[in-house]
Amino acid sequence: MSTDLTLHQRRRPPTTGELHGIPWLPMLQPAERERAVAQLRVSEAAPGDYVCRVGKPVTYWFGVVEGLLKMSADNAQGQTMTFTGLPPGGWFGEGTALKREPYRYNIQALRKSVVAGLTVDTFHWLLDHSIGFNRFVMNQLNERLAQFIAAREIDRMVNPDVRVARSLAALFNPVLYPGVGEILRITQQELAYLVGLSRQRVNEALTALQAQGTIRVEYGGLRVLDLAALRSSISLSKKNL
Numbered sequence: 001m002s003t004d005l006t007l008h009q010r011r012r013p014p015t016t017g018e019l020h021g022i023p024w025l026p027m028l029q030p031a032e033r034e035r036a037v038a039q040l041r042v043s044e045a046a047p048g049d050y051v052c053r054v055g056k057p058v059t060y061w062f063g064v065v066e067g068l069l070k071m072s073a074d075n076a077q078g079q080t081m082t083f084t085g086l087p088p089g090g091w092f093g094e095g096t097a098l099k100r101e102p103y104r105y106n107i108q109a110l111r112k113s114v115v116a117g118l119t120v121d122t123f124h125w126l127l128d129h130s131i132g133f134n135r136f137v138m139n140q141l142n143e144r145l146a147q148f149i150a151a152r153e154i155d156r157m158v159n160p161d162v163r164v165a166r167s168l169a170a171l172f173n174p175v176l177y178p179g180v181g182e183i184l185r186i187t188q189q190e191l192a193y194l195v196g197l198s199r200q201r202v203n204e205a206l207t208a209l210q211a212q213g214t215i216r217v218e219y220g221g222l223r224v225l226d227l228a229a230l231r232s233s234i235s236l237s238k239k240n241l
Contacts, residue, residue, distance in 0.1 A: 011041040027132030039122040045109035060117030063091035067113020164205035168232040185221040212240025
């Protein structure tokens with residue numbers, strides 16, 4: 001496969017295994033599913049590839065089949081603000097697709113990833129014809145709102161351990177990212193990019209969380225042992241009062 005081709009030029013129909021990784025397909029009726037599958041395309045993104053960029057028109061509704069993406073934007077001072085990570089099973093940009101407006105954020109691959117796209121016209125057709133699809137999108141929008149409210153809180157936290165814990169909890173959201181399960185395939189450097197801390201400081205936070213029994217660091221990723229504790233980070237907060 002030529003690396004000179006753009007992500008769009010590298011698109012292809014999804015395999016049967018890749019279709020199994022798309023969480024909203026089972027919610028469709030047979031005729032709806034047939035139409036959606038015919039319009040789905042996947043592409044393999046290399047680290048650093050942009051899936052979408054600020055100001056570009058929306059053409060697809062995207063999801064992560066494999067890998068890890070990040071959502072970010074540059075502020076007026078030219079600094080990059082990372083909003084969230086996007087692990088497997090996560091679909092994003094439904095608000096942009098609904099309004100057919102240009103993107104207000106960048107989506108970039110942190111590692112080699114498989115990205116799926118549904119044409120925006122088919123996205124709107126499903127909204128007009130499928131109750132199951134509408135329920136999925138409504139749940140997405142509701143969870144996304146809660147996620148960004150939590151992200152605002154995380155940005156204001158001065159305790160690095162709590163920031164790492166809450167950011168990890170967001171990546172284990174079973175509604176937004178059903179493909180993650182109990183193990184998140186992520187490196188400490190990738191997590192550092194998402195949280196906005198150094199890799200060394202992230203390592204210290206993960207060591208503290210593991211000592212609490214909240215997570216377990218495994219080869220190539222992290223296993224969540226207590227998601228409720230990870231979300232609340234109560235003990236970490238009290239320890240640093």
